[in-house]
Amino acid sequence: MAHIDFNSDLGESFGLYSVGSDAEILPHITSANIACGFHAGDAPTMRKTVARAKALGVEVGAHPGLPDLQGFGRREMKLSPDEAYEFVVYQIGALLGFTSAAGISLNHVKPHGALYNMAAVDATLADAICQAVKDVDASLVLFGLANSELTRAGEALGLKVAHEVFADRSYQADGTLTRRGTPGAMIDDPVIATEQILTMLSEGKVRSQRGTWVPVRPDTVCIHGDQPGAPAFAKAIRQALEKEGVTVKAPLLNHA
Template sequence: MTNRGNKTLDLNCDMGESFGAYTMGNDLAILDQVSSANIACGFHAGDPPTMRRIVNAALAKGVAVGAHPGLPDLQGFGRREMKVSPAEAYALVLYQVGALAGFVQAAGGRLNHVKAHGALYNMAARDRALSDAIAQAVRDFDPGLVYFGLAGSVMIEAAQALGLRCAHEVFADRSYQDDGRLTARGTPGAMIEDEDRSLAQVRQMLHEGRVTALSGATVPVRADTLCLHGDQPGALAFAQRIRAELGADGVALHAPARG
């Protein structure tokens, strides 16, 4: 990679998604590669012992801790859409953020950010009323929290309207549509499995401020934080590679600071 000057980027990972007898991801190893951890809060995945363990590990490693609230759908891993009203979404998010924040406080830390999970995230990216409700729950819990939302989407607009600090999120392993939304899972081409192609997409978003959509169209995008999925095959190896190559490219990794 060519050194193209210094830039700051947050590298975040969705984790803490094991529960009961089920183990997902290699969270403790991935924590060494990222600057922010989005920890499941027990609805789409995770359970209290897992929440406590990953919160404590993240704080010990100096990784910023965020709540990762999702829809109440363990079987579907929170990736199946549900018909929820804005009032229900508000309550779901507030409940889960409060639960995760309790573990952070007990460990002597402070919650840094909130990022919705899966279907809840994607629904909010196209539904301003839902985005308003989620952002309001975050603000009502703690107005100093950073709000992670899909870059350029109504999620960001809703959070900014309430005065929240925002981090525009981009993805290395997902393809984009012409309107800047992610291609729906299950659609051909939705997932980018080739590491070189993923890295090229990251480089384009970070250094050029744009991404090439699945159609071939060029879409403007702002990259504040880059998501890695901890449950993906080869997640650790990819995290190690992307961190090394971003470092060689002069990119410093820093979590967005809360208010």
């Protein structure tokens, strides 16, 4: 139970629309996954979020999603491996411009929403995403669902991989996340969330909604920045982990 990274999906405001509480969440996390304009986010938001993360010493990663602003990238789309590759390269490049301008390194890439969940079970899609990451910068860390097709593909290509677990989501017996909209998909009690994380850290497993145990590898734990009460949720979890002696720090820094 030595250490774990604490990440959140941020930078998801767009134009006149404000999503999440990034400024209040950033002090409690160690890695920020910043939307790159396809599912959410825009140029001013990317620039502002990168600057805030830099000021707090939070590692910055690209959070590429499907081109679906209206559905927030959470609706599945049928796409070819070439399309997946191109979408990911394009979005990493967008954020890479802002990290370069800010004088910091881009640390990692974590697919968003439906793209993330599809790649967790689709080996062909996972391969395309990981090849895109490698071709942009082979030193980037890939964040993917623990023990999924996405992490397998990243490891097969020689990428640095952080297996991701979730504080605010429940699991199914096959290790996938419970679909949003399903009763019990989201965990909004920080006590329950912390217990779930500590069990994953100490025992390498998580209890599914069916009551079965699913093996996981907890390198980094996520909370969603757009859920109600996210700042307080993040603070409570960070404090609880540190109280239990868990060191919260970013993993596998690509510039280390």
